[in-house]
Amino acid sequence: MKPSYLHFHGFTREPFGADIEIANILETHQVRAVTDRFDYAVRLGALGLVTGEVGSGKSTALRFALSRLHPSEYRPLWITASSGSILEFYRQLTSELEVETNTFSRAVLLRIIRGQVLDLATKAKQKPVLVIDEASLLRIAVYAELHTITQFEGDSKPYLPVILVGQNNLIDLLGYRTSIPLASRVVARYHLQGxxxxxxxxxxxxxxxxxxxxxxxxxxxxxxxxxxxxxxxxxxxxxxxxxxxxxxxxxxxxxxxxxxxxxxxxxxx
Ligand SMILES: Nc1ncnc2c1ncn2[C@@H]1O[C@H](COP(=O)(O)OP(=O)(O)OP(=O)(O)O)[C@@H](O)[C@H]1O
Ligand SMILES: [Mg+2]
Known part of the structure; x- marks a missing residue:
């Protein structure tokens, strides 16, 4: 049964919902600004950052940007980060890559991920694009290693563009000494405001x-x-x-x- 306020105003569905479809996302100048940075980072196979306050529209803007990639050319990978260890992060990524594995070895997981990214980029010709939402939750140890899954052939082939999305402290996390290899790969960033x-x-x-x-x-x-x-x-x-x-x-x-x-x-x- 519809709540009475929906009847009273004549709504056909719950207004101001969180479950907004891609087609209903409003293309604000912020959404366009995020999409421009996203496209640029994807083209270069580099790193992009999107920061903003809680509820400013970060995830929605990224959903919009990802939806514009042609499915025959790109393979979107979306991870909602947790504060878990690097092992958990790698396991999340293997699952997103649809690789089944029971291993808890970091080295093996890393090899699987790199192999899968390489196959997608070179054999399947479906360039993987990784969005890490809530990236401000990731442990500093993850930032120290993340760049190792993005670069191939002695750093000459940037096969995995990564977009980090999170609150403002993302910038602080990237300022750590151990995060420098990752931070140095950032080519574009955008901060969403109210x-x-x-x-x-x-x-x-x-x-x-x-x-x-x-x-x-x-x-x-x-x-x-x-x-x-x-x-x-x-x-x-x-x-x-x-x-x-x-x-x-x-x-x-x-x-x-x-x-x-x-x-x-x-x-x-
Ligand atoms: N471009 C948009 N068009 C229409 N509605 C939007 C748009 N951007 C955000 N919204 C609305 O605002 C809500 C909050 O946006 P979103 O979840 O993207 O924010 P967020 O910055 O990712 O929040 P959090 O910091 O909690 O992750 C969405 O559920 C949606 O209803
Ligand atoms: Mg979000």
Whole structure:
């Protein structure tokens, strides 16, 4: 059964959801900026960095950039990092490469990964592209070794472009002495910031449209309140917008006001 606020406003689906399809991703200038850096790093077989606050749209922008690679030419590999050991990282990567192995030997895993990357790049002609999301969680030991899976033939063949995605401390992690070999391979980086008041207007309307409402339900003051209350960060903006729609429906009001946004904000941390 649909929650009553969906009925009241006439939504065809839950608005401001986290499960946004590729086709519904709004091509903001930030998404385009990430895609440009991504394409450049992929072309050079090098390293790209995407940083930003929690909920600023990093993973979504990367999903968009990856989706534009032609599947017959590229093999996207997506890892959501954990704070585990390098062994766990290698096991995650072998699984993403669809190699079955029971080994817990670092050396063997490394050999398997390098072999698989080489095969993809040279035999299958499907250039692998690795995105490591939540890379700010990786241990420093992983940063010290990561470059060894990207380079081949005495460092002359950069077969595995890597895009590291994470919060701002990613930059600090790359500043460690042991991370220098990896950091030296960075050719492009981009930092996502909160969106502006004007972009927030477009963003809210876009999400309303995806959920079946082709008109603006938020008053000017409500848009400003969402932008200020979220600092332009999209996940928080989603929660504020959805909460404000619930509050407005509760009062049987179609137009969402700044007061509805304020009410929604008291429910968030
Ligand atoms: N370009 C976009 N178009 C439409 N919605 C977006 C876009 N970017 C982000 N969003 C919305 O914002 C939410 C948060 O974005 P996302 O998960 O990409 O942020 P993040 O920076 O990766 O967060 P975290 O730091 O927690 O990993 C998404 O679930 C989606 O609803
Ligand atoms: Mg993310």
């Amino acid at each position: 969106i502006t008041r004007k972009d927030m207007d477009d963003y809210l309307q876009h999400h309303l449209k995806i959920a079946g409402i082709p008109r603006q339900l938020f008053s000017d003051a409500a848009v400003t309140a969402i932008q200020q209350g979220s600092g332009g960060l999209l996940r928080r903006a989603n929660h504020l917008a959805r909460g404000a729609l619930v509050a407005a429906a509760h009062e049987k009001t179609q137009l969402v006001s700044a007061e509805h946004v304020r009410m929604a904000s008291t429910e968030l941390i």
